[in-house]
Amino acid sequence: MSEATTSVAQAPGAWTLPYRGKVGMACLIIAESAIFTIFVVAYLYYAGKSLTGPTPGEVLETPIFFTVCLLSSSLTIHFATRFLERGGRGGFLGLWFLTIFLGGLFLFGTGREWHRLIYDHGLTISTNLFGTTYYSLVGLHAFHVTVGLIMLSIVFLFGLAGRVGSEQTARVETLSMYWHFVDVVWIVVFTVVYILGR
Amino acid sequence: MSSDAMAIRAAEIEGRPWVETMHDWITTVDHKRLGILYILFAMLFLVIGGIEAILIRVQLMHAHNDFVSPQVFNRMFTMHGTTMIFFVIMPFMFGFANYLVPLMIGARDMAFPRLNAFSFWLTAFGGFLLYFSFLGGGGLYGAGNAPDVGWWAYAPLTSRAFSPGHSADYWTIAVLVSGFGSIGTATNIIATILSMRCPGMTLNRMPLMGWMTLVMSGLVLISISPLSAAQIMLLVDRYLGGHFFDTQAGGSAALWMHFFWIFGHPEVYILVIPAFAFASEIIPVFSRKPIFGYPVMVAATVCIGFISMSVWAHHMFTIGMDSAANTFFVLTTMAIAVPTGIKIFNWLGTMWGGKLQFKTPMLFCIAFLFQFLIAGLTGVMLGAAPFNWQLSGSYFVIAHFHYVIVGAILFCMFGAIYYWYPKITGRMLSEGLGKLHFWLFVIGFHLTFDLMHIPGVLGMPRRIYTYEPGRGWDSWNFIVSIGAFIQGIATLLFLANLVISYFKGPKAGNDPWDAWTLEWSVSSPPPVYNYAVIPTVASRRPLWDRKHPEDPDSRYE
Numbered sequence: 001m002s003e004a005t006t007s008v009a010q011a012p013g014a015w016t017l018p019y020r021g022k023v024g025m026a027c028l029i030i031a032e033s034a035i036f037t038i039f040v041v042a043y044l045y046y047a048g049k050s051l052t053g054p055t056p057g058e059v060l061e062t063p064i065f066f067t068v069c070l071l072s073s074s075l076t077i078h079f080a081t082r083f084l085e086r087g088g089r090g091g092f093l094g095l096w097f098l099t100i101f102l103g104g105l106f107l108f109g110t111g112r113e114w115h116r117l118i119y120d121h122g123l124t125i126s127t128n129l130f131g132t133t134y135y136s137l138v139g140l141h142a143f144h145v146t147v148g149l150i151m152l153s154i155v156f157l158f159g160l161a162g163r164v165g166s167e168q169t170a171r172v173e174t175l176s177m178y179w180h181f182v183d184v185v186w187i188v189v190f191t192v193v194y195i196l197g198r
Numbered sequence: 199m200s201s202d203a204m205a206i207r208a209a210e211i212e213g214r215p216w217v218e219t220m221h222d223w224i225t226t227v228d229h230k231r232l233g234i235l236y237i238l239f240a241m242l243f244l245v246i247g248g249i250e251a252i253l254i255r256v257q258l259m260h261a262h263n264d265f266v267s268p269q270v271f272n273r274m275f276t277m278h279g280t281t282m283i284f285f286v287i288m289p290f291m292f293g294f295a296n297y298l299v300p301l302m303i304g305a306r307d308m309a310f311p312r313l314n315a316f317s318f319w320l321t322a323f324g325g326f327l328l329y330f331s332f333l334g335g336g337g338l339y340g341a342g343n344a345p346d347v348g349w350w351a352y353a354p355l356t357s358r359a360f361s362p363g364h365s366a367d368y369w370t371i372a373v374l375v376s377g378f379g380s381i382g383t384a385t386n387i388i389a390t391i392l393s394m395r396c397p398g399m400t401l402n403r404m405p406l407m408g409w410m411t412l413v414m415s416g417l418v419l420i421s422i423s424p425l426s427a428a429q430i431m432l433l434v435d436r437y438l439g440g441h442f443f444d445t446q447a448g449g450s451a452a453l454w455m456h457f458f459w460i461f462g463h464p465e466v467y468i469l470v471i472p473a474f475a476f477a478s479e480i481i482p483v484f485s486r487k488p489i490f491g492y493p494v495m496v497a498a499t500v501c502i503g504f505i506s507m508s509v510w511a512h513h514m515f516t517i518g519m520d521s522a523a524n525t526f527f528v529l530t531t532m533a534i535a536v537p538t539g540i541k542i543f544n545w546l547g548t549m550w551g552g553k554l555q556f557k558t559p560m561l562f563c564i565a566f567l568f569q570f571l572i573a574g575l576t577g578v579m580l581g582a583a584p585f586n587w588q589l590s591g592s593y594f595v596i597a598h599f600h601y602v603i604v605g606a607i608l609f610c611m612f613g614a615i616y617y618w619y620p621k622i623t624g625r626m627l628s629e630g631l632g633k634l635h636f637w638l639f640v641i642g643f644h645l646t647f648d649l650m651h652i653p654g655v656l657g658m659p660r661r662i663y664t665y666e667p668g669r670g671w672d673s674w675n676f677i678v679s680i681g682a683f684i685q686g687i688a689t690l691l692f693l694a695n696l697v698i699s700y701f702k703g704p705k706a707g708n709d710p711w712d713a714w715t716l717e718w719s720v721s722s723p724p725p726v727y728n729y730a731v732i733p734t735v736a737s738r739r740p741l742w743d744r745k746h747p748e749d750p751d752s753r754y755e
Contacts, residue, residue: 020309020393027385027419034423035430038457042431042442051448126439129448136434136442 021174029181032144036185039140040192043133047197050128059121062194066109067186070145073102074183077152077176087166093159099179100152103145110142134193141189144182151175227311228726229296232318234622236293237615239322240286241693246329247281250274252686255679261667271663272346277328279349280369282603283465284376285325290611291472292321292383295411297622299387301717301724302405304396304733309389317382324376331368345369348661350462353443353454356432367436374429377422384418387411396716398735403755405715405738406489409496410475413503414468420507421464428457452517459510467506470602471499473610474541477563480617481545483713484560485552488739488751491544498537498544505534515586524583531581538574542567557711558632562613565640569605576601576651594654600647604685612639612692619699620706624722627703631695638688645681649674714739 047056080095114135117123125135155175158164164172223231254274257265266274300308308314328345335343345365347355356366391412395404432454434440441447443454482489489495511519511527519527545567554560576598580586589595612635619627653671665671709718716733717724719741737743737751 015397017393017395020389023389023392024310024313024385027388027415028381030416031381031385031419031423034420035427038424038427038460039431042453045450045453046448049448125434126441129441132434132440132442132449136431136440140430 019170019174021171022177025174025177029177032181032185036137036140036188039133039137040188043137043192043197046129046133050130052128054121054123054127054130056130056134056193056198059117059123060194060198061113063109063113066106067190069102069109070106070186071183073099073106074180076102077179081169081173081176084164084172085166085169089159089162089165092164093156096152096156096159100149100156103149103152103179107142107145107149110138110145137189138193141182141185144185148179148182152179225315227307227315229300229308229311229314230622230724230726230728232314233293233295233297235318236289236296236321239318239325240290240293243281243285243289243325244689245693247278247286248686248689250278250281252682254278255682257663258665258675259679260676261665261672263664266663268663269346272348272661273344275661276345276348276369280328280345280373281325283349283469284373285321285328287469287603287607287611288376288380289321289325291414291469292317292380292387294476294614294618295387295414295472296383298618298717299390299408299411300394301720301728302715303391303394303399303408304716304729304735305390305394306728306732308386309394310386313382314386317379317386320379320382321376324372324374324379327375328368328372331365331372335365335368336363350455350458351432352458353432353449353451354445356436357444358436367433370429370432370436374426374433377426377429380418380422381426384415384422387415388419391415396729396732396735402493403735403738406478406492406495407475407715410471410478410499413499414471414475417464417468417471417503417506421461421468424457425461428454428461431457452514455514455517456511459513462513463510464506466599466602467502469607471502473566473607474499476610476614476617477545477566479715480559480563480613481548483617483711484555484557484563485549486555487548487552488714488742489544490547490550492738494540495544498540501537502534505530505537509534512581512586515583516590528581528583532578535574535578535581542571542574557616558627558629558636559613559617561633561636562609562616565636566606566609566613569601569609569643573598573601573605589654591659592654593658593660594651596660597647597650597654600650604643605647609639612636615696617711618717619696620710621717621722621724623700623703624706625699625703626706626710627699628695631691631698635688635692635695638691639685642681642684642686642688645684646678647681649681650678653678709741714742716740719744 076095077099080092080099083089083091083095123131123134125131152175155164155172223235226232226235253266254271257263257271257274259265296308296314300306331344333343335345343363343365345351345361345368347361347366347369351366351369354360356370391404391408395401401409431440431442435442435444441449443449443451445451478489478495509527509530511523512531515524515527545563556564576594580589580595580598616627616632619625653674656670656674658665658669658671658675665675706722708721710722711718716735719733720728733740735743737755739751743750743752
């Protein structure tokens, strides 16, 4: 049947649509943004409403170094994909590993901060409203960093095995969209938790 | 000898072991099979949710009835609401989107077939998990079984103190899991529509079903996610001792309301926009005219999508917001009536001067037009804050939203099944049984939901398990229940029609309705690969062009 379709002459190849992976990732990012928005709203709504201490002003320290780590990993992943596009395997793998390393360093920073808050200040998720909102917002972000690191590591392992070439650029770029998103979310979380929330 | 062997071999091919067939269905990633699974799943839960509704109506038939206990009554209305919203209408709409959108836009499958299967099974297991609560909800406390917190589960009713055991957890996790499934399918639909259209199928030529499904999926992304976030917070409260909705530690019960309704109102449009999509496909075909005002329809749909994000607090007028907030939400609620009204005029404009054919799908769509109008009018009434203060939480509200969900959405769902059943199964549904189903259902529907407004105006609150005699509610409730039974019988007739016609119905052929969208160009049921050659289209009605090469639409668009 379909052969008989009336067709107005359309040059083959003139019909290009966006890459489905990127569209899918964009959808995921929209949905995730909505989830983070709700957690951010809850954080701001409850800021200063805790009935007991400790308060953010007393215990939070601004994690400048680890923030710089995470944000610069956005640059490294960007240049890693550029290397991949041009077929520079060594540059790709090196920068990709650097991205994983910087992301790992950031997670380590979060872990160290949580350890300090729990053991030095006695702040847990059930202590007060600040604890509940802080751990869930920062924890939700850390969870996304962890998922991102797992996916980055899988690509890295495939890359070491020589299975990631320039023909995979679109897929790798899709993953780097996610990583950029995780970084942008951190800018919001950082602003809300460490600047506005104090 | 040899011919015997041949016969045996043929029998083996004919009668494959049922285990193998089951295995094929369970592991399938084909959009058509997943669509059918979604629809069957929705049908199963439609029956279950319907039985719960019947139990509720039996209990309320007369004053001081003790057919079910108050506890069971609470479980019934909670499960009925949750089931109908999350496990009947949403999977049904996703099922049809899954089945039809790739066919309509000339694609061979969805963008992510495995994500598609994953999303379906998340939704399915969410539903089974919700119903497992009847067995497991008591937990070690032996307290209650199925969730009984109402479908919006206001805090602090869901806190450990008021919901011991696991009943509230089953509700939370079932809704959370099926929510992830919905987000997966919505992502898939958007990627399919944006990236898989066949050559020539510009967004401007896409069937309205494609546009409306696109808007609906966008709404799913933006509004199911807040619900998921709120459910995660509720789980943190219940399992990790968090204080999000714990008023004794400074938390806010009103925040849950906001989070729930930020999901809850767009959800209404997530459910009704696909119903609009069905009407927009069916009405033109049975009016023998192209849809009136295609660009305006698209614009109105997108407009509804945007406005629906800003009306949620009209569910909360009675909690005491300030007058600025009240005014804002009254105005946005009134505003959303405008694009909705435009749509109704466009459907009427499509029918105006057309050669109307009153086949069963068209009958359901015509009833939808009338009933949706009335539902919209009571919606405008409830959208006015002072009126809402008087009637919020009464049976007037129940009557209003059932008018939307049954009178508009369910009617379009029935219409869609009568319209696309021939494509899906290759057999026509019986027109006679279909018309009987239609008229019985219309009578039952109006007996139930027209009259339900009245006890609401007389002050009958929702969610009460019984009432005192002599308040003027008795006879209304009795008739309302009778109407519910008639709807139940009509639904059974419908199910019987589905089964009988599957075996006995006349063969449908490729295009039984002389329709214009691409799904009717392939065989019924369509081949696994949909299109042997990917079609090329030049107008909004590609099949019209093919049938009328002397006067194609492409000449005028």
